[in-house]
Amino acid sequence: MTDTHQPAPPGELLETQEVLVADWGVVPLAEAEEDLNWRLLLEALAERIAWLLRSNPDKLVNAMYVLDIPEARYGQAMREPTTEAKALSLAQAILERESEKIAMRRKYANRQGGYLGDLYSERETPSEPAPAPPTRDGESGE
Secondary structure (H helix, E strand, C coil), rough: CCCCCCCCCCCCHHHHHHHHHHHHCCCCCCCHHHCHHHHHHHHHHHHHHHHHHHHHHHHHHHHHHHHCCHHHHHHHHHHCCHHHHHHHHHHHHHHHHHHHHHHHHHHHHHCCEEEEEEECCCCHHCCCCCCECCCCCCEECC
């Protein structure tokens, strides 16, 4: 994750906030990038994680799995002495992972031709759609 003292790339904080709002139920903190920082996002996410630890830990474990948080990292967080410390440690891991995902999306979305642009050259790009798959009786679906 970006250090709290380093400036984030343009738009990254707002994009991260959007992910936290959509996927984690975090209340939006700011409308402008200059009003956000990593510490605010971390604290807001930690509040939500603490609530999940108390009210629905199974949902939290499932989210960790889906987000691909390493089991060792989850276990380390769960050894913290208080719910708040566990939540803060998990929030840090989640924020790091969400930031990695955003960076990867940006990296591959910015390539010439979009995400799949490198797979086809201009002359290799299919000019007609692929035929419909066969139906159960073996006939064409057209």
